[in-house]
Amino acid sequence: MITITFPDNAIKQFDDTPTGMQIAQSISEGFARNCVAVKIKDRLLDLSLPISEDASVSFITTNDAAGLEILRHSSAHVMAEAVLKLYPDARLTIGPVVEDGFYYDIDMPPISEEALGAIETEMKNIVTAKNTFTRQVVSKDEALTIFKDNPFKLELINELVDQEISLYRNGNFIDLCRGPHIPHTGMIKGFKLLKISGAYWRADQAREQLQRLYGISFFDKKQLNQYVHLIEEAKKRDHRKLGTRLDLFSFHDEAAGMPFFHAKGMDMWNSLLDYWRDEHKSAGYVETKTPVMLNRKLWEQSGHWENYRENMYTSVIDEEEYAIKPMNCPGGMILYKTKAYSYRDLPLRAGEVGLVHRHELSGALSGLFRVRAFHQDDAHIFMTPDQIGEEVLGVLKLAERIYKRFGLTFHLELSTRPKKSIGADSQWEEATNGLKAALADYGQDYVINEGDGAFYGPKIDIHIKDALGRTWQCGTVQLDMALPERFDLSYKGQDNEKHRPIMIHRVIYGSMERFFGILVEHFAGRFPLWLTPVQVILLPINQELSDYADQIKKSLEAHRIRCEVDKRNETLKKKIREAQVNYIPLIITIGDKEKETNTLSVRTLDGKVKMGISMDAFVEQVLHHIKERTLDEAIF
RNA sequence: GCCGACGUAACUCAGUUGGUAGAGUAGCUGAUUCGUAAUCAGCAAGUCAGCGGUUCGACUCCGCUCGUCGGCUCCA
Structure with a gap:
C-alpha cells in the first residue's frame, strides 16, 4: 500500500506501486493529459516510473516553466534522432535547454540552413508517431559499451562518478540522458529549427x-506562432535597418x-x-572629462x-607608450x-560621458549593440563607508526615473564575491551589506548571482525590458575597493585622520x-x-507656398x-505618406486657407488631422510636450 | 580570433550552365500646381568589396584580404 500526499495535503492510497501517470489519472484524465513530470523531494521524475514508497508529490504540467524545459529537452532528443x-x-x-529553446551539438560535417527543413520533416514524423520515452538505468560498463563509437559520450560517461547512469529510448533512438522527459513525442505540438552554427566541444577552441x-x-502551436511573430517583429525593428532608413547612423569599413x-x-x-544632464544635475552630480x-x-x-x-588600443608617442582608454576610471x-x-x-558624485575604445573580437561586433568605440554615461562616486547604502539607493532611484522616461521597466540582480x-x-562584507541595505530600502525584489561580482567588488546590475519584452543589461552599480587602494585615495575624517574612500x-x-540602438528597437x-x-x-500644398512655409x-x-519643409514638387498625398513612414510626429499642411487665417492644420501619426490651430497654441503645446519629455503620440 | 553564410547603383534586391550588368525606391530635369498615405515622362547613376589566379574571355570558378550577418557562456 502506497500513500501519496498531494500539495493541498489531500491523501490517496494505491494498492500497487503506481506510476506518476496513474496518480495523475486518479485526479482526472484531463489533468493527466497536461502533466509532464512528477516532483518528489525536489526531484523531477518521469511519469512512467513506478513510485515504490510513500511520498508527497506535485505535478509539473504544460503550464509550468519546468514543464516547458522538459519539453524542449525532449525536443532536442527528437531533433538528434x-x-x-x-x-x-x-x-x-x-543537447541542453537554453533560455530561448534548445540546441544539440553534433559532430558532423557542416550543413547549410536549408538542410534544417529536411530535419524538421523527419522530426514531424517522429512527433506524429507519438513515441513514448522510456528510461533505463545501466551500469557504467554497459554505458561504455553502448556508446563505444562515440568518444564524446564516453568522455561524459567517464566523468560520471556517483550518479546513476540512465538512458532514454524513444522509438529506435537511444541517448545518454539524465531526464526526465515528456511522456511521448506527440506532446511537441509546435516546434521550429532556428539556426545552425559552429561551436567547440566543451567551448574549447582547441577541441x-x-x-x-x-x-x-x-x-x-499557437505559442510557436506567437514566437515566430515576435522574431519577425524584432526583425522589422532592427536598429541597423531603421538606422539606415531614418538616416541616423552608419558603419564603414574604414572603422569597423x-x-x-x-x-x-x-x-x-x-x-x-x-x-541625462538635467537628471544628473538634479541628483547632485558634477560633470567632468578626462583624456582619451x-x-x-x-x-x-x-x-x-x-x-x-x-x-586596449595602444600607440607610441615620443618614445612613450600610450593606451586609448577602455574605461574612464x-x-x-x-x-x-x-x-x-x-x-x-x-559624497562626491563625478559624472563623465567618456569615449572609450575596446578592441572587441571582430566576430563579436553587432550594429550599435557591440561596438569598439562608445560613450559610457559613467560616474564615480567617492564616499565614506557609511554612505554606501544611501548612495546606492540614490543611483537606483535615478536609474528608475530615467528608464521610466522611456517607458522601460527593469529588474535588479545582485552579484556577490x-x-x-x-x-x-x-x-566585502561591508560592501555587500551596503548593497543589500540599499536594495532593501529600494523595496523591489532582486535576483542574487552568487559569485558573479567583479574581482574588485560586488555589484548590482539593472536589466531593462523593452516593448517586445526583451531584456537588456544596461545599468550597473559597482563598488570598487581596489582602485582607491591602488591610487592611494584618501580624505580627512572628522577624527583628523586619513581615511580611504569607497x-x-x-x-x-x-x-x-x-x-x-535599444531605443530605436523599443520605439520601432x-x-x-x-x-x-x-x-x-x-508641407506646402503647392510651390507658391514654399516661402510662407x-x-x-x-x-x-x-x-x-x-523642423523641416518638404518643398519638392510632389503631390500632398505623397509628401504626407513619406512623412508618415518616416514617423515624423507632427505633419503640418500649408495651403492658402492656412495662410489667410494664419492657422495650422496638424496631422499626427495616428492619422488624425486637426485644423485651425493658431501658431501660438501650436508652439505652446509642442514646447510643453518637449519640455516635459512625454511619451504621448496624441499631441493634438 | 574560430565556424558558417553573405558582399551587385545612395537604399532594397534580380542577374539563367563563364560571353564585361538590370528593376523598384531615392536623386536630377521637365510637365502637372494638386487639400490629407505613392501624378506622369525623361535623365543620370555601378572598377559587381579589394587584390591575385585559372581562362580567348570572370559579377559568375579558385585563393587571399577586408567588411557584414548568425553563432561560439548555458554540460548527459
Missing part, C-alpha cells in the same frame, strides 16, 4: 568543432565597429544627453595593463587626486551607443516628440523646435 536518420555518421554530444543546431518548441552618427542621429543623441589617451604607467597602476591589455582617479578632500566633501577576487573579507562606479544608459523608430530628430514637417519654419526654429 532526426539528424541521425539523415546523417547516420553524425555523433551526438550534448573539436561541432555543429550546433538550435530549435524551439512549445506545447501549443565604430559608428558614424548622422545629423539626425546626433539630434537624438543630444536630446538623450541633455536629458593616457600613458602606459597609469594603466599599469590601475591594473588594466595586466588584466585588460588585449582589449583611471582618469577619474587622477582627477580625484588633484586636491585634498575632507569628509565634508563626500567571486572566487578570484581581492580585498579583505570584512571589506568608490562606486556606475552607468545608467551603459553604452550610449547601445542604449540608442516612432520616437517620442522630445527625442525624435524631425519634430515637425511643413519657410517663414513658419523660422519662427518654429526660434523656439528650438526641429
Whole structure:
C-alpha cells in the first residue's frame, strides 16, 4: 500500500506501486493529459516510473516553466534522432535547454540552413508517431559499451562518478540522458529549427568543432506562432535597418565597429544627453572629462595593463607608450587626486560621458549593440563607508526615473564575491551589506548571482525590458575597493585622520551607443516628440507656398523646435505618406486657407488631422510636450 | 580570433550552365500646381568589396584580404 500526499495535503492510497501517470489519472484524465513530470523531494521524475514508497508529490504540467524545459529537452532528443536518420555518421554530444529553446551539438560535417527543413520533416514524423520515452538505468560498463563509437559520450560517461547512469529510448533512438522527459513525442505540438552554427566541444577552441543546431518548441502551436511573430517583429525593428532608413547612423569599413552618427542621429543623441544632464544635475552630480589617451604607467597602476591589455588600443608617442582608454576610471582617479578632500566633501558624485575604445573580437561586433568605440554615461562616486547604502539607493532611484522616461521597466540582480577576487573579507562584507541595505530600502525584489561580482567588488546590475519584452543589461552599480587602494585615495575624517574612500562606479544608459540602438528597437523608430530628430514637417500644398512655409519654419526654429519643409514638387498625398513612414510626429499642411487665417492644420501619426490651430497654441503645446519629455503620440 | 553564410547603383534586391550588368525606391530635369498615405515622362547613376589566379574571355570558378550577418557562456 502506497500513500501519496498531494500539495493541498489531500491523501490517496494505491494498492500497487503506481506510476506518476496513474496518480495523475486518479485526479482526472484531463489533468493527466497536461502533466509532464512528477516532483518528489525536489526531484523531477518521469511519469512512467513506478513510485515504490510513500511520498508527497506535485505535478509539473504544460503550464509550468519546468514543464516547458522538459519539453524542449525532449525536443532536442527528437531533433538528434532526426539528424541521425539523415546523417547516420553524425555523433551526438550534448543537447541542453537554453533560455530561448534548445540546441544539440553534433559532430558532423557542416550543413547549410536549408538542410534544417529536411530535419524538421523527419522530426514531424517522429512527433506524429507519438513515441513514448522510456528510461533505463545501466551500469557504467554497459554505458561504455553502448556508446563505444562515440568518444564524446564516453568522455561524459567517464566523468560520471556517483550518479546513476540512465538512458532514454524513444522509438529506435537511444541517448545518454539524465531526464526526465515528456511522456511521448506527440506532446511537441509546435516546434521550429532556428539556426545552425559552429561551436567547440566543451567551448574549447582547441577541441573539436561541432555543429550546433538550435530549435524551439512549445506545447501549443499557437505559442510557436506567437514566437515566430515576435522574431519577425524584432526583425522589422532592427536598429541597423531603421538606422539606415531614418538616416541616423552608419558603419564603414574604414572603422569597423565604430559608428558614424548622422545629423539626425546626433539630434537624438543630444536630446538623450541633455536629458541625462538635467537628471544628473538634479541628483547632485558634477560633470567632468578626462583624456582619451593616457600613458602606459597609469594603466599599469590601475591594473588594466595586466588584466585588460588585449582589449586596449595602444600607440607610441615620443618614445612613450600610450593606451586609448577602455574605461574612464583611471582618469577619474587622477582627477580625484588633484586636491585634498575632507569628509565634508563626500559624497562626491563625478559624472563623465567618456569615449572609450575596446578592441572587441571582430566576430563579436553587432550594429550599435557591440561596438569598439562608445560613450559610457559613467560616474564615480567617492564616499565614506557609511554612505554606501544611501548612495546606492540614490543611483537606483535615478536609474528608475530615467528608464521610466522611456517607458522601460527593469529588474535588479545582485552579484556577490567571486572566487578570484581581492580585498579583505570584512571589506566585502561591508560592501555587500551596503548593497543589500540599499536594495532593501529600494523595496523591489532582486535576483542574487552568487559569485558573479567583479574581482574588485560586488555589484548590482539593472536589466531593462523593452516593448517586445526583451531584456537588456544596461545599468550597473559597482563598488570598487581596489582602485582607491591602488591610487592611494584618501580624505580627512572628522577624527583628523586619513581615511580611504569607497568608490562606486556606475552607468545608467551603459553604452550610449547601445542604449540608442535599444531605443530605436523599443520605439520601432516612432520616437517620442522630445527625442525624435524631425519634430515637425511643413508641407506646402503647392510651390507658391514654399516661402510662407519657410517663414513658419523660422519662427518654429526660434523656439528650438526641429523642423523641416518638404518643398519638392510632389503631390500632398505623397509628401504626407513619406512623412508618415518616416514617423515624423507632427505633419503640418500649408495651403492658402492656412495662410489667410494664419492657422495650422496638424496631422499626427495616428492619422488624425486637426485644423485651425493658431501658431501660438501650436508652439505652446509642442514646447510643453518637449519640455516635459512625454511619451504621448496624441499631441493634438 | 574560430565556424558558417553573405558582399551587385545612395537604399532594397534580380542577374539563367563563364560571353564585361538590370528593376523598384531615392536623386536630377521637365510637365502637372494638386487639400490629407505613392501624378506622369525623361535623365543620370555601378572598377559587381579589394587584390591575385585559372581562362580567348570572370559579377559568375579558385585563393587571399577586408567588411557584414548568425553563432561560439548555458554540460548527459
